Amino acid sequence: MIIISLRKLLKSRYCQTRGLKVASAGQTPAEYCLHLVRNNDFENFLCTLILPKILRSTAFAIRAFNTEIATIQDQITDNRYGLLRIEFWTDTLNNIYNDKPIEHPTSLELYRVMHKKKLSKYYFKRLIESRSNHINSSTFTSLQSMENYAENSVSTIYYLLLEAGEIQDIKTDHFASHLGKAHGIVTLIRSVPHNTERRIINLPQDVLMKHGISSESVLQKKSTNKLKDVIYEISTKAKQHLNKALSLQNQIKNESRIIFLPYIFIKDYLDNLEKADFDVFHPKLQERNDLLVFKLLWKKLSLQINKSSRFN
Template structure:
C-alpha cells in the first residue's frame, strides 16, 4: 500500500504501471511520456474511463513526440526528416504494413485499429509542427489562432473520436 496525501491508502498495483521499468510496454511508455512532459493532461487523462484512457494516453504521447522534434533539433533538415519519419510510420499503420518498432507507433497501431481514428487528424499535428520550423513567431493573432487550431485541436478531436463522439461543427477539411 502507498500512503498518499490526506492519508488515503492506494494499492501498489494502481501505481505500478506509472513507475519506471527496464523495458515498459508500449502503453506504459506512452503513459510515462505524458506524465513526464504534460503532467496536467496526465492527471486529467487518469479521470477518463478505462477503455478511453489508453487511447488518450497514446494520442497525447504521439503529440508529445511530434512537438519535441522542434525543441530538440539544431538543423531544419533534421527536423523535417523526423517529421517525414512520423508521416511514414502513420502511413504504414493505415496501409496495414507492419508497425515500426517504436513504442508510440506500436501503441498507435493498436489504438487506431480499435477506434478507427482518422489519419487526417494525426497528419494535421505533424504538418502544423513541421510548418513552424524555423520558429519565427506569429505576425498576427489570426496566425497564432490558426497554429493553435492545427497543433492542438486534433488531439481533442481524436480523443472525442475514440470516445465514439460525433464532433459537431468540425471544419469540413477533416
C-alpha cells in the same frame, strides 16, 4: 472519497518521479506512451489518467504521438534535423495505416488501439503539418496565425479524443475548437520564459509592433509595461475562446465533458497571469499548483454523480 482518490493518484507508480528517460527494458508500448506523456505533459497526463478505462489507453496513445512531434523543436539546433524527424513520423503514420507499424513503442501502441477505435488519419496529418510549419518558422506573423496554430495543434487532439469516445456532434466539436484554441494560446504564453532562453520569440509580430516592442527586448526577459500589454492582448484572446467554449457547455454531449477537463488548468493559468499583472516571467507562474489535482478529481466525481454537471 476525494482524499482517497487523490492519495491513490499521487501514490501510483505513474506519478512517481523517475527522471526524463522514458524508454527502459521490459516496458510495454502502453507503458512507454504513458511515461512519455507524464514526463513531458504532466497536466494532460493527469487529465488522461482519470478518463474512463475504455478511452484511457487510446487517449495516451494519441497524446504520446503528439508529444513525439511536439518535442522535436526542443531537441534540435538545426531545422533540417527537425524536418527529418517530421519525415520519420510522417512515414511512421503511413505505415500504421498500411498495417505495417514500425518497431517503435508509440507506433506499436497507436496501431494497437486503432484496432479498437477508428481514428482519422487526417487529424494526425494535421498535427504533423502544424509542427512542421512551426519548425520552418517559429515566429507568428499575427495573432490570427497563432490562433490557427492552436487550432491545428491542440483542437485537433480534442477532435481525436472525441473520435476515440465515438462522440459525433457539431456543438461538441465547436466546444472543442474553442477550448483547443484557448489551450494552445495559453501553452504558447507559458512557453515564453523557456523559449527566450533559446532565443526563440513565439509572440505575434503584429501585436509586438502594435505596442512598440522589439523581439530583442523580449529576449532580455524584462517584463516592461509594453510587454505586459502584449501578453494582456494575447491572453485576452485565449480567455475569449475559453469563455466561448464554456458558454456552449449546456449544448454538448454529456459523455464528452470529462474529455474537456483540461479547462481547469487553462483557467487557472489565465487567472494567475492576471493576478501577476500579466508579467509572463513572474516566478509564481512557473510553479505547479498541486491543489488543482483536488479540483480535477472533484470535477470527475461531480460528473459521475451528475453527467450534465457544469464546468464553472
